[in-house]
Amino acid sequence: MSTSRPPTPSTPASKIQRTPTVTPGGSSRAQEEKILVTVRVRPLSKRELAMKDQKVAWECADSQTILYKGPQQDRAAPTSYTFDKVFGPACQTDLVYEDGAKDVAMSALTGINATIFAYGQTSSGKTFTMRGVTESAVRDIYKHIENNPEREFIIKISAMEIYNENVKDLLRPDSGPLRLLDDPEKGTIVEKLDEEIAKDSQHLRHLIGICEEQRQVGETALNDASSRSHQIIRLTVESRLREASGCVKSFVANLNFVDLAGSERAAQTHAIGARLKEGGHINRSLLTLTTVIRKLSSEKRSGHIPYRDSKLTRILQLSLGGNARTAIICTMSPALTHAEQSRNTLFFATCAKEVTNTAKVNMVVSDKQLVKHLQTEVARLEAELRTPDRASSSDILARKIKQDGNGDGRATEATR
Numbered sequence: 001m002s003t004s005r006p007p008t009p010s011t012p013a014s015k016i017q018r019t020p021t022v023t024p025g026g027s028s029r030a031q032e033e034k035i036l037v038t039v040r041v042r043p044l045s046k047r048e049l050a051m052k053d054q055k056v057a058w059e060c061a062d063s064q065t066i067l068y069k070g071p072q073q074d075r076a077a078p079t080s081y082t083f084d085k086v087f088g089p090a091c092q093t094d095l096v097y098e099d100g101a102k103d104v105a106m107s108a109l110t111g112i113n114a115t116i117f118a119y120g121q122t123s124s125g126k127t128f129t130m131r132g133v134t135e136s137a138v139r140d141i142y143k144h145i146e147n148n149p150e151r152e153f154i155i156k157i158s159a160m161e162i163y164n165e166n167v168k169d170l171l172r173p174d175s176g177p178l179r180l181l182d183d184p185e186k187g188t189i190v191e192k193l194d195e196e197i198a199k200d201s202q203h204l205r206h207l208i209g210i211c212e213e214q215r216q217v218g219e220t221a222l223n224d225a226s227s228r229s230h231q232i233i234r235l236t237v238e239s240r241l242r243e244a245s246g247c248v249k250s251f252v253a254n255l256n257f258v259d260l261a262g263s264e265r266a267a268q269t270h271a272i273g274a275r276l277k278e279g280g281h282i283n284r285s286l287l288t289l290t291t292v293i294r295k296l297s298s299e300k301r302s303g304h305i306p307y308r309d310s311k312l313t314r315i316l317q318l319s320l321g322g323n324a325r326t327a328i329i330c331t332m333s334p335a336l337t338h339a340e341q342s343r344n345t346l347f348f349a350t351c352a353k354e355v356t357n358t359a360k361v362n363m364v365v366s367d368k369q370l371v372k373h374l375q376t377e378v379a380r381l382e383a384e385l386r387t388p389d390r391a392s393s394s395d396i397l398a399r400k401i402k403q404d405g406n407g408d409g410r411a412t413e414a415t416r
């Protein structure tokens, strides 16, 4: 008989302000916020259905709770888990996006870095979920642009995969492995990573399609098209009020879509040779990710956080306890045969929901915009000086100096 433990408390929505305050063109305040963690259970796959003795081990009791229904081998293991949202096998990706990613993703439009990532065992539905989520986010980004004609938006895309601990540019597949550099202001940057401006939503979808085609995929016993690398598609969203407003500040934020490779057991994937080597790299970097999340979730949150132990955690550092809003969608199979792996995923998810990020509105002033603004100001002041019956020139200059001294200065939280 299984003994039910009290459910792990869910992240109380009332204590979390999920939308940091934004004052367009104004000051940026850091906002503490827990990572949004949801769990998606996919339907049994054809392979799983083909196994006659296959049993379903998990049940979504309500929109936030998932229960273990299988035989209890480890009496200490929890049987009930609570998250911000739980999506059952019948749920469409649209709903997963609406409730588990949209709010976080759309923050990038107002200068807040955002990351959505999928985590889970191999073949649990990460790529399936992230493709739908990315597609919906692109649709909503362009809808927002259309509805806000007073702002000018620039959307740029870059994309990389981490394959066998090497970083590769998915937009320039012929370039060799890329180096990671430490920048005192921007954190870890990927040297020489290509970045393209998306002309419109169709162009952006086309570029995302190219990245997906380039990604390393291989067949394993659990998945015909298993992702053998971690993929990060990064949109940089820059926006500012159109010229006539005279406002020189722009919002700039990164929006990352991260489709991790899945944790796997060689015994289940029957991996040998290259697949086995890939699996080793995948598991090692996921172990570092788990360690980082576990350490960040501990109450004291003190001590060394081993971001530097893998390229994945170095690149995602801002999204893990830093200046970004983050949503994690954990995917799992309902099958009893994968119960142990699913438990590991739920352990990861349970730690992740205790991690606090501190997102800020990122604003920059480009040199070009600033020069243009100052030229206009100089021209205006010169015109006033030429008109003696207006306020005295010294008054005007004093006012201007005071104004500039009050902080309409250079970039605040530049991300680039």
Ligand SMILES: Nc1ncnc2c1ncn2[C@@H]1O[C@H](COP(=O)(O)OP(=O)(O)OP(=O)(O)O)[C@@H](O)[C@H]1O
Pocket: 041, 042, 043, 045, 120, 121, 122, 123, 124, 125, 126, 127, 128, 129, 223, 225, 226, 227, 228, 260, 261, 262, 263, 331
């Ligand atoms: N929610 C779902 N509904 C229907 N089919 C799904 C769902 N999730 C995943 N699948 C199917 O299950 C299979 C495995 O999914 P997917 O490739 O997304 O897994 P993965 O977690 O990305 O695996 P890997 O880590 O090996 O790359 C695919 O055929 C996919 O179409």
